Amino acid sequence: MSARILIVDDIEANRKLLAAKLEAQYHTVLLAENGPQALEIAKAKDPEIILLDVMMPGMDGYEVCRRLKADPVTNHIPVVMVTALSDTEDRVRGLDAGAEDFLTKPIDDFVLNSRVNALIRYNTVTSELRQREASGIRAGAMESVDPEEVDRPARVFVIDDNPRTSARIAGILRDAGHKVMTLLEAGDMGELATERTDVLLLSLLSKSFDPLKLCAHFKSNDVTRAVSILLVCDPLERARAVKGMEIGASDMIMAPIDRQELLARIRTQTRRTRYVEILRERVDRGLELSVIDQLTGLYNRRYMNNQLQQLMHRAVMGGKPLSVMMLDIDHFKPINDTHGHQAGDEVLQELADRLRQNIRPMDVACRPGGEEFLVILPETPGELAMAAAERVRRAIAAEPFLVMSDTKSIKVTVSAGVSSLLGPHDTIADMMKRADTALYQAKSGGRNRVESIAA
Amino acid sequence: MSARILIVDDIEANRKLLAAKLEAQYHTVLLAENGPQALEIAKAKDPEIILLDVMMPGMDGYEVCRRLKADPVTNHIPVVMVTALSDTEDRVRGLDAGAEDFLTKPIDDFVLNSRVNALIRYNTVTSELRQREASGIRAGAMESVDPEEVDRPARVFVIDDNPRTSARIAGILRDAGHKVMTLLEAGDMGELATERTDVLLLSLLSKSFDPLKLCAHFKSNDVTRAVSILLVCDPLERARAVKGMEIGASDMIMAPIDRQELLARIRTQTRRTRYVEILRERVDRGLELSVIDQLTGLYNRRYMNNQLQQLMHRAVMGGKPLSVMMLDIDHFKPINDTHGHQAGDEVLQELADRLRQNIRPMDVACRPGGEEFLVILPETPGELAMAAAERVRRAIAAEPFLVMSDTKSIKVTVSAGVSSLLGPHDTIADMMKRADTALYQAKSGGRNRVESIAA
Numbered sequence: 009m010s011a012r013i014l015i016v017d018d019i020e021a022n023r024k025l026l027a028a029k030l031e032a033q034y035h036t037v038l039l040a041e042n043g044p045q046a047l048e049i050a051k052a053k054d055p056e057i058i059l060l061d062v063m064m065p066g067m068d069g070y071e072v073c074r075r076l077k078a079d080p081v082t083n084h085i086p087v088v089m090v091t092a093l094s095d096t097e098d099r100v101r102g103l104d105a106g107a108e109d110f111l112t113k114p115i116d117d118f119v120l121n122s123r124v125n126a127l128i129r130y131n132t133v134t135s136e137l138r139q140r141e142a143s144g145i146r147a148g149a150m151e152s153v154d155p156e157e158v159d160r161p162a163r164v165f166v167i168d169d170n171p172r173t174s175a176r177i178a179g180i181l182r183d184a185g186h187k188v189m190t191l192l193e194a195g196d197m198g199e200l201a202t203e204r205t206d207v208l209l210l211s212l213l214s215k216s217f218d219p220l221k222l223c224a225h226f227k228s229n230d231v232t233r234a235v236s237i238l239l240v241c242d243p244l245e246r247a248r249a250v251k252g253m254e255i256g257a258s259d260m261i262m263a264p265i266d267r268q269e270l271l272a273r274i275r276t277q278t279r280r281t282r283y284v285e286i287l288r289e290r291v292d293r294g295l296e297l298s299v300i301d302q303l304t305g306l307y308n309r310r311y312m313n314n315q316l317q318q319l320m321h322r323a324v325m326g327g328k329p330l331s332v333m334m335l336d337i338d339h340f341k342p343i344n345d346t347h348g349h350q351a352g353d354e355v356l357q358e359l360a361d362r363l364r365q366n367i368r369p370m371d372v373a374c375r376p377g378g379e380e381f382l383v384i385l386p387e388t389p390g391e392l393a394m395a396a397a398e399r400v401r402r403a404i405a406a407e408p409f410l411v412m413s414d415t416k417s418i419k420v421t422v423s424a425g426v427s428s429l430l431g432p433h434d435t436i437a438d439m440m441k442r443a444d445t446a447l448y449q450a451k452s453g454g455r456n457r458v459e460s461i462a463a
Numbered sequence: 464m465s466a467r468i469l470i471v472d473d474i475e476a477n478r479k480l481l482a483a484k485l486e487a488q489y490h491t492v493l494l495a496e497n498g499p500q501a502l503e504i505a506k507a508k509d510p511e512i513i514l515l516d517v518m519m520p521g522m523d524g525y526e527v528c529r530r531l532k533a534d535p536v537t538n539h540i541p542v543v544m545v546t547a548l549s550d551t552e553d554r555v556r557g558l559d560a561g562a563e564d565f566l567t568k569p570i571d572d573f574v575l576n577s578r579v580n581a582l583i584r585y586n587t588v589t590s591e592l593r594q595r596e597a598s599g600i601r602a603g604a605m606e607s608v609d610p611e612e613v614d615r616p617a618r619v620f621v622i623d624d625n626p627r628t629s630a631r632i633a634g635i636l637r638d639a640g641h642k643v644m645t646l647l648e649a650g651d652m653g654e655l656a657t658e659r660t661d662v663l664l665l666s667l668l669s670k671s672f673d674p675l676k677l678c679a680h681f682k683s684n685d686v687t688r689a690v691s692i693l694l695v696c697d698p699l700e701r702a703r704a705v706k707g708m709e710i711g712a713s714d715m716i717m718a719p720i721d722r723q724e725l726l727a728r729i730r731t732q733t734r735r736t737r738y739v740e741i742l743r744e745r746v747d748r749g750l751e752l753s754v755i756d757q758l759t760g761l762y763n764r765r766y767m768n769n770q771l772q773q774l775m776h777r778a779v780m781g782g783k784p785l786s787v788m789m790l791d792i793d794h795f796k797p798i799n800d801t802h803g804h805q806a807g808d809e810v811l812q813e814l815a816d817r818l819r820q821n822i823r824p825m826d827v828a829c830r831p832g833g834e835e836f837l838v839i840l841p842e843t844p845g846e847l848a849m850a851a852a853e854r855v856r857r858a859i860a861a862e863p864f865l866v867m868s869d870t871k872s873i874k875v876t877v878s879a880g881v882s883s884l885l886g887p888h889d890t891i892a893d894m895m896k897r898a899d900t901a902l903y904q905a906k907s908g909g910r911n912r913v914e915s916i917a918a
Contacts (some may be wrong), residue, residue: 009586009711010679034679034710052687096836129464129587136591148766149754224465224489230509242918256464257491291746292598299604299754302765303832310757311603341796349899377758378833381805442805 011128014038014055014418016046016072017198018064022113026059026090029117035124043067047075050082057127058087060107064100070105071406077106080152084138086127090115103272109259110279119246127233130258130280137287138458149294151284162278163204166190167222168211168240177209177240180267181274193217206278206309208232211240212248213263220252222304236277240265265346301375303353312374312382316436319372319386324432331385331393331428334443335400337364338421339457340379342376353400354411355420359404367396381422382443389461390428397424397458405456428462466583469493469510471527472545473519474615477568481514481545484572486536503538509679512582513542515562517553517766525560535607539593541582545570558727562736564714569909574701577708585713585735591740600636604749608741617733618659621645622677623666623695628718632695635722636729648672661733663687666695667703670719675707682711682719689739691732696722756830759815760807765839771891774827774841779887786840786848786883789898790818790855793876793910795834796914802871809866810875814859822851836877837898845883845915852879852913860911876911878902883917 013035017023021039026148027037038055040046042064050058058076062069069089075083089102089110102110109123144150149244151209164181169192170175193216208226213217226232226416237257243254258280260274307315316332323330337343339361342350356379363373363381372384383400385393402426408417426448427439442461450459468490472478475496482492493510495501505513513531517524524544531537544557544565554565564578597603619636623629624647633643648671663681667674678694681687692712696704704715713735716728753755754766762770771787778785791800792814799807811834818828818836827839838855840848856879863872880902882894897916907912 009709010682012683014632033674034684034706037679056683130585132584136588137742140595140746141751144750147747147751147754148762148769149750193917220489226490227465228467228491228511251489253464288594291595291750292602294753295595295746295749296602297605297765298749299602302763307603308757310752314603 009125009128010034011056011124012038012053013124013129014040014046014049014053014058016040016043016058016069018042018062019061020023026115027116029120030124033124039439041142043069043072043075046072047079047082050076050085051079054082055085056131057124058085059111060087060089061090062091062102064255069100073102073105084134085131088123088127099144100266100268100272103269103276108276116154116246117328118250122250126258129256134284134287137281137284137291140291141287144291144294147176150290154366157286159275160186160282161185162274163187163207163264164189164207164210164274165235166204166209167214168209169193169214169216173213173240173265175286177270180270180409182266183448184271186276187273188293192350193270204307205232205235206281207274208235208237209240209259209274210237210252211263212245212252213240213242219249220255221395223252223257224255234281236281238277240272258407271392272298288333289435304357304375306360306381307364307372307374309374309376310374312376312384314339315372315384316440319384320429321384323429328387329389329428331388331390332395332439332443333383333385333393333458334440334447335381335383335397335427336421336424336447336451337379338423338451343418347411351411351416351418355409355418358409358411359420359422361405363400371396375403379401388428390426390462393426393428394458397426400424401456401458423450423455424458425450426460427457464580464587465489465491466511466579466586466611467491467493467508468579469495469501469504469508469513470514470517471495471498471513471524473497474516475817477516477646479598481570484575488576488579498524498527498530499788501527501734502534504530505540506534511586512579512623513540514566515542517544517546517557517716525556528557528560528562529695533889537889539589541580543582546858553722557725558724563731566734570801573700575814577705581708583775584711589739589742592739592746595746596742599602599746599749604752608738608745612741613734613737614730615733615737615751616640616642617661617729618807619644619662619664619729620660620690621664621673622669623664624648624669624671625666628668628695628720632720632725635720635725639726641729641764660690661685661689661736663692664695664729665692665707665712666718667700667707668695668697675703675710678707678712679710689736691736693728693732715774728866759812759830761815761818761836763832764827764828764829767779767827767831767839770827770829770839771895772837775884775891778841778884783842784844784883786845786881786893787894787898788838788840788848788852788855788913789880789895790838790852791879791902792834792883793878793906798873798875802867806866806873810864810873813864813866814875814877816853817858821855826851843883845881845917846882848881849913849915851914852881855879856911856913878905879913880905880912881915883915 013030015023015026023039038053039426040049060069073087087110089107089108091098092113099110135192145152157277164186166174166177174190181188210219238251239257239260241247241260243262259273299307301308312459318378370386374382376382405421406420410417425443446459446461450457468485471480472480485492493504493508504780515524517821521864528542541563546553546560547869549570555566599708604731618639621629621632629645633645665674678692694704694707694712694715695718696715698717714728729887756763784860825841860876863874865872882897901914901916
């Protein structure tokens with residue numbers, strides 16, 4: 009897949025060389041000669057990847073990286089540091105500054121392409137989620153992800169058939185506060201699936217199983233696909249690591265493993281996994297909230313109408329009964345007027361709690377609005393619905409409601425109207441109208457009572 | 464990226480050959496010997512791609528494909544038909560049955576890999592959206608996408624420097640009801656960006672520009688990335704088409720173009736683009752709905768609290784005023800009791816309409832619940848807020864509300880309380896409390912009036 013890649017280097021020959029390599033793979037290249045220019049272009053053109061030279065006069069690469077990562081407009085763009093020396097300290101400084109990865113000059117074409125492709129793949133997944141997040145934020149339904157939220161101890165699964173290196177890696181990670189599981193052979197991976205795992209550290213030096221096959225297995229399995237794979241590879245067998253990245257691994261580290269580099273790479277991968285997780289949770293939570301009444305946590309009118317349709321359909325198909333109970337708080341207005349809105353809100357909340365405690369898990373409790381509540385009772389004939397409504401009514405009338413930090417005790421009662429589906433030709437509107445009429449009878453009959461209308 | 468691929472073929476040697484090719488690329492392979500088995504495995508194992516032999520005893524490939532596409536559990540899985548003959552009729556029958564693509568035996572490794580990779584890429588984008596859709600459906604916040612919705616005339620952009628073939632392609636597409644734009648050279652693509660385009664038909668036979676570069680350009684540009692690219696290629700230059708697919712093209716068709724095949728491929732690509740579009744719209748809409756009050760279309764309490772925070776922050780930062788107006792319908796309960804809930808709901812809706820018509824676009828109108836409304840007035844001092852509330856009050860009291868299909872005319876009034884931010888140390892809670900007190904004064908002062916509390 010083609011990408012828009014920003015190259016930042018103060019030396020023209022370097023820019024040209026790198027641009028030629030990337031253009032040969034049909035990427036679109038943007039160029040910057042120094043740090044400030046890089047920041048400007050990154051903001052204006054939103055490149056998908058930034059290849060950032062470390063050694064530049066004026067603002068150096070680390071500083072550019074830190075600024076990119078500190079700006080909400082650019083902090084999602086993966087940065088690959090390009091270092092002249094294969095010095096571990098350089099690498100770690102870059103990763104510490106927030107870079108996702110680094111490349112060593114002279115740049116190996118295979119390594120360049122596999123790193124770029126892995127980042128493009130990562131972008132494909134996140135960009136969809138980021139777009140949804142942006143929509144959610146625009147709509148006022150979501151807040152943006154705080155970078156702080158993505159830092160946390162990782163859960164790492166180490167698969168290496170060499171007990172010595174495996175133990176060393178586990179030691180390094182545990183000392184840094186991460187949770188580690190080790191596996192010496194490609195045996196039962198059940199645990200990977202059952203508990204949340206951030207990174208799978210897979211040694212390509214393992215001989216007792218085929219690590220690339222294992223990598224493929226994880227990436228072609230729905231449950232384990234989301235786990236980032238970090239490959240440990242022999243510097244002389246770089247081609248295998250490149251193959252592993254093609255298969256779906258996210259990153260690689262050369263053996264023998266440098267402690268700081270390992271920790272930095274684990275942190276980057278964990279952050280990514282966590283970032284995607286948080287985005288998913290937010291979008292899902294946003295969708296859930298669209299059917300929840302915020303004050304009481306019960307379902308809202310939208311969900312109620314939706315569920316009535318579905319449960320009515322199911323009842324008619326299955327020849328099963330369906331009932332509804334409509335509840336209305338007696339004399340609610342005076343509660344608000346006498347004790348204030350805050351007290352009124354707490355009454356609604358307490359009522360929702362009592363309602364929840366006195367219905368079955370299969371029943372759908374909704375607050376379509378105001379002081380009105382509706383419970384949908386699937387597979388429930390009229391008599392049982394009447395009994396259920398009576399139970400709810402009693403639970404509410406039994407004890408006064410304690411509100412405003414228990415400073416006020418308010419006696420609350422409800423009136424209820426019950427109705428049931430009369431057959432395949434009955435409609436939701438008619439059933440609801442009967443419940444409404446029954447509720448009206450309960451009100452005019454003296455309140456704090458349950459009535460039903462059979463037909 | 465590794466994928467889980469189901470091979471369906473009645474001949475063992477064929478299954479083995481194809482499995483070996485795919486496993487060499489580290490894909491995970493599932494096998495089925497006949498149609499019924501294929502349907503069962505597709506349901507149980509949810510493969511990412513299905514390679515489906517056409518000629519099988521019993522249920523043939525077309526039938527299997529139709530059933531896969533008719534089942535909501537499996538209809539998202541891309542199906543590639545494998546035909547023994549390069550017969551156009553076979554291809555078209557497969558595409559008509561809903562297949563995404565086809566391969567001709569003997570299978571060319573390059574073509575196989577590029578098709579498989581293009582489908583994996585497509586899956587990566589859609590799977591994220593499908594997961595969010597599934598969450599939304601589970602939460603009751605969304606309905607699933609109806610396959611019917613994705614069929615529609617396409618908007619196709621044809622880029623081919625040969626006027627004769629370009630005109631022929633355009634003719635075929637127009638006759639089938641599609642909208643077509645043709646471009647003989649890689650000139651101004653502005654229109655592609657401004658109007659929604661489903662498919663870009665790009666001829667690799669063009670000599671006056673580099674079609675692969677153009678393909679890369681489209682795929683590395685945010686605005687045009689979502690557009691599917693269908694490459695027209697010379698059968699003798701298949702490697703270029705494979706490169707184009709690597710760059711990001713979705714599909715290829717051999718020149719000279721067969722009419723029916725062209726139409727079938729355009730339809731498949733259009734469906735995909737549309738499917739992704741619909742999923743995005745649904746998720747975004749779901750998120751929007753989480754802040755909207757369903758009955759009136761005003762913002763709900765959740766959004767109100769969120770916006771109060773933000774606007775308060777902005778007001779304090781910018782040293783600008785901020786006011787709120789709290790509205791409550793006078794004697795709403797009797798309206799419900801006398802005219803029924805339906806009439807009451809219509810009153811709330813009409814009131815929301817009048818409210819919307821009498822405030823500025825920058826004002827935020829909310830219905831936190833019941834018969835209460837709140838308008839946030841950014842950059843507005845108290846006197847202006849009072850005047851605005853007075854305008855709203857008059858607009859409501861001026862004409863009775865016509866509800867229940869204009870059969871009932873109800874006189875409605877509101878009482879309003881206005882308050883303003885007092886300075887950087889003021890809080891939202893205090894400002895709201897003052898508005899509440901002012902509202903109470905308006906009520907006790909005789910209703911249908913506006914009051915304010917300065918401090």
